[in-house]
Amino acid sequence: MQRILSTLLVPAWHKLTFMQRIAILTSGGDAPGMNAAVRAATRAAIAHGWEVFGVRNGYAGLIADAMDVLHARDVGGIIQRGGTVLGSARSVEFTTDAGRVQALANLRQRGIDALVVIGGNGSQTGSSVLAGMGFPVVGVASTVDNDLLGTDVTIGVDTAVNITVEAIDRLRTTGSSHQRAFLVETMGRNCGYIALMAGIAGGAEVIVIPECEVEPHDVAERLRAAYQRGKTHAVVVVAEGAKRGAHAIMQHVAEHKHTIGFALRFTPLGHVVRGGVPTAADRILATRLGAAAVDQLARGTAGVLVGLRGNDIVTTPLKEIAGKTKPVNRDLLDLARMLAQ
Ligand code: F6P
Numbered sequence: 001m002q003r004i005l006s007t008l009l010v011p012a013w014h015k016l017t018f019m020q021r022i023a024i025l026t027s028g029g030d031a032p033g034m035n036a037a038v039r040a041a042t043r044a045a046i047a048h049g050w051e052v053f054g055v056r057n058g059y060a061g062l063i064a065d066a067m068d069v070l071h072a073r074d075v076g077g078i079i080q081r082g083g084t085v086l087g088s089a090r091s092v093e094f095t096t097d098a099g100r101v102q103a104l105a106n107l108r109q110r111g112i113d114a115l116v117v118i119g120g121n122g123s124q125t126g127s128s129v130l131a132g133m134g135f136p137v138v139g140v141a142s143t144v145d146n147d148l149l150g151t152d153v154t155i156g157v158d159t160a161v162n163i164t165v166e167a168i169d170r171l172r173t174t175g176s177s178h179q180r181a182f183l184v185e186t187m188g189r190n191c192g193y194i195a196l197m198a199g200i201a202g203g204a205e206v207i208v209i210p211e212c213e214v215e216p217h218d219v220a221e222r223l224r225a226a227y228q229r230g231k232t233h234a235v236v237v238v239a240e241g242a243k244r245g246a247h248a249i250m251q252h253v254a255e256h257k258h259t260i261g262f263a264l265r266f267t268p269l270g271h272v273v274r275g276g277v278p279t280a281a282d283r284i285l286a287t288r289l290g291a292a293a294v295d296q297l298a299r300g301t302a303g304v305l306v307g308l309r310g311n312d313i314v315t316t317p318l319k320e321i322a323g324k325t326k327p328v329n330r331d332l333l334d335l336a337r338m339l340a341q
Pocket residue numbers: 029090120143144145187188189240274
């Protein structure tokens with residue numbers, strides 16, 4: 001079915017050399033810095049003399065044919081804004097053949113030669129499917145989770161880590177005043193990157209991530225030991241994806257509170273870590289990746305994700321990253337534990 005569709009509905013790859021018109025969308029959970037990527041991709045494409053369409057609300061907008069021409073001025077004053085001015089969505093319809101066929105038909109109807117998809121894991125799996133159907137797509141690595149293969153960092157994660165660290169710092173202040181412990185739960189879906197990095201930067205006593213679970217009784221034991229070592233406060237950072245996560249830990253500690261020393265309070269950060277203005281690092285990363293996506297198309301390359309390795313822009317075939325996740329560096333977890341003495 002897909003082979004037939006690609007023959008009937010989509011432009012051939014050789015058209016890339018005659019690029020005239022591209023579309024840009026942001027998809028999945030919004031990430032601080034997405035706007036900087038939209039701005040960079042738009043202006044880089046305009047610099048090539050191409051026309052740019054901004055698609056509303058991710059793949060849902062592609063299916064609904066909701067898109068408008070973006071001029072250079074339309075993306076002015078957005079580099080510092082969180083969220084995405086294009087809107088985003090998690091489109092169930094795009095997971096169906098019918099939805100994808102409609103999306104491709106709309107792109108073709110408008111004479112659009114290529115698509116830039118700014119998004120995370122699910123979104124780039126969608127990109128990979130479109131690329132597999134023969135449509136030129138370039139993905140831009142953007143998710144607070146930082147779980148995409150093909151890049152060291154994704155747009156949004158620096159902001160999310162910094163917001164989590166700020167929360168830890170604030171909780172530590174009040175924790176010290178009251179000789180309390182705090183459990184901070186942060187985002188990341190099934191990936192512990194935000195919790196791990198924020199835990200290290202915030203000097204957390206315990207870090208619990210899905211990639212390396214810690215049983216609640218072990219968390220309690222580490223809190224007890226910290227109290228006995230004379231600590232005036234303790235911080236436990238838990239990734240939302242941990243199976244024996246925040247609620248299991250809170251319950252266990254409540255049942256053993258008289259033996260631990262510290263009282264433990266719970267602060268779930270939730271979507272707070274995704275909001276607010278992007279850090280300079282996220283704006284710079286997004287600017288580089290957004291422009292690099294257009295650069296790939298200008299060179300006649302598609303079907304890839306643009307990401308960063310070290311300080312270099314790299315590309316990885318979408319089919320190699322689709323549906324997979326990047327592991328966290330467990331050595332950092334050991335380092336954090338050793339330093340939490
Ligand atoms: O993938 C980004 C993310 O923020 C995850 O960290 C989180 O689990 C999920 O999105 C939340 O999804 P939603 O915004 O749809 O509730």
